Amino acid sequence: MKRNEFTRRGGIRAVVAALFFAQTWLVASAALAQAAPVAVAARPGDPVRGKALYQGCESCHSLNENDVGPKHRGVVGRRAGSVADYAYSPALKSSGLTWDEATLNRWLVNPSALVPGTKMFFKIDDAQSRADLIAYLRAQK
Numbered sequence: 725m726k727r728n729e730f731t732r733r734g735g736i737r738a739v740v741a742a743l744f745f746a747q748t749w750l751v752a753s754a755a756l757a758q759a760a761p762v763a764v765a766a767r768p769g770d771p772v773r774g775k776a777l778y779q780g781c782e783s784c785h786s787l788n789e790n791d792v793g794p795k796h797r798g799v800v801g802r803r804a805g806s807v808a809d810y811a812y813s814p815a816l817k818s819s820g821l822t823w824d825e826a827t828l829n830r831w832l833v834n835p836s837a838l839v840p841g842t843k844m845f846f847k848i849d850d851a852q853s854r855a856d857l858i859a860y861l862r863a864q865k
């Protein structure tokens with residue numbers, strides 16, 4: 725093998741290895757983000773405060789009509805991505821999640837960390853606010 729061909733092959737191998745490591749790192753950090761603990765509220769959720777906070781969701785959601793996001797009535801206890809006449813992202817539709825307090829808490833802190841590829845980009849940083857919102861949604865049967 726000629727010297728310069730050897731160097732070229734070595735270079736290609738180095739690039740392939742670098743890409744492999746970069747991909748492994750990305751997959752590992754995505755898995756870590758998904759597994760990271762999410763803060764839970766100290767007090768039980770307050771549905772009255774939740775109703776006021778829900779106004780922030782109403783630019784995209786309502787209880788009874790699909791809008792930018794799916795309708796919310798009955799969402800607690802429902803399978804994710806299961807409103808028949810709403811066009812979900814394939815990611816949410818195939819997530820296999822059921823909406824309970826724990827999954828909604830993870831969802832609201834960062835939808836894309838729970839369901840990579842979702843089309844909801846809206847976060848609630850405060851754990852108590854998430855609990856209040858979930859308490860409100862739970863009451864909307």
Ligand code: HEC
Pocket residue numbers: 778780781782783784785792793794799803804805806807811812813815816817823831832841842843844845846848857
């Ligand atoms: C900027 C628009 C927007 C805002 C604001 C928004 N959402 Fe969403 N939401 C969406 C979209 C779009 C989807 C569908 C996601 C998908 O298909 O991947 C969604 C989906 C959801 C789902 C899943 C429902 C199901 O049927 O599986 C829940 C729960 C939810 N949103 C809760 C909330 C709550 C609670 C708030 C307010 C704190 C909120 N969203 C604010 C756009 C929004």
